[in-house]
Amino acid sequence: MVAASESLVSDGLPLSRVAGVAYARPMDRAPADSALMLRYQDGDIAAFETLYRRHNDALYRYLLRRCQHRAAAEDLFQEVWSKIIKARADYRPTARFTTFLFRVAQNCFIDYVRSNKRHAQTIDIEPESQPHPGEQPETATERRLARRRLEAALQGLPDEQRDVFLLYEEAGFSLEQIASITGCKRETAKSRLRYAVKKLRDAMNEPAETL
Template identity: 40%
Template sequence: MYAIAPEHHLNALVLALTTGFKDPTPSVADDDATLMHRYRHGDVDAFRELYGRYHKRLHRYLLRLANRAADAEEVFQDVWAAVIRGRSDFRAQTSFASWLFAIAHRRAADRFRLLDRHAPEWRSDSEDEAGIDDLVATDAIAPERVAHSEALGVALLEAIAALPPLQREAFLLKAEGELTLDQIASITGTSRETVKSRLRYAQVRLRKALEAWQ
């Protein structure tokens, strides 16, 4: 059984489930690159601010990707250590979020490989999409229902955990990473259209799994 996340922790998942796949609107306050520039030049406070912005999103992504708290925690620590070691490799033209989640993607794959598990990218789309034609898209679940129903929130997390790995990772990179389709494609080594397909299949499966709540 999955512990229910606080209400605001489910918001990103609900939005990803109930909306389309438009890329996020850039924020005028988004100065991650500036913070990384400062950190590269010795400003530890800049790193603390970046960590404050991203640590919860990153941890949720890893926890829901791995489905094991111990694995998620180990990869989480490894990712931030990699950020510290590799800060000189960051380029201002790169989105910090995309760079961070790309590191997380690779470290998670390494962790799965060490444990002799199937990492998401080792599964084929044909395997993940088996039986998808039997699923029928249903009406979206109202976000406020998830926010105020503990049982529905748990059901949503369990449905995400049951997604085929490729679809689950694409969904989590979109929902928790708040990445663009092109960024997800770059991280996962596939095309924008393939990412859109995986997200669409993930939405269909999640809505089907939760249709009793509609």
């Protein structure tokens, strides 16, 4: 059987993604993630590649914004999928596959932080510099500055609040799923998200709204 990682490389799937401003919520898909993972257990490489294509964007954006360093995010991205591949025999559909995937991602990031205490000081993310079609230069400049303010505000959040915010906005998880991934209660996740949103809105000089 050809290793999944080799198959992905041969398909030329891109590993780098630039985080966008708009966040897309995941849509219901068929077959279900858990069914694909069980098929992968039985040796169906195509099932794994479907899972990869389905979730690689959200996973990479999450890791990129957590690390704030492109090379580190790409390394962690590879590490997460490698762990998923190695753990396929032990996978049980007791929770959503995305919960399983992002719990692995969070653990990989925690290990990264422990081994690299200066990770937050090595920022290597440059907001997109290309103007949108038909966009005036002044508007493009304002958008770039807004993105920089947002990135700086994200970095200023406590780790717990930043993690909950990114899981909610980047990955589209519900509060229940976030609580499961982070190991906290739903109300704790909701409180962290509320505080994160308020701080970010204050930093962006936007009026606060009720979450």
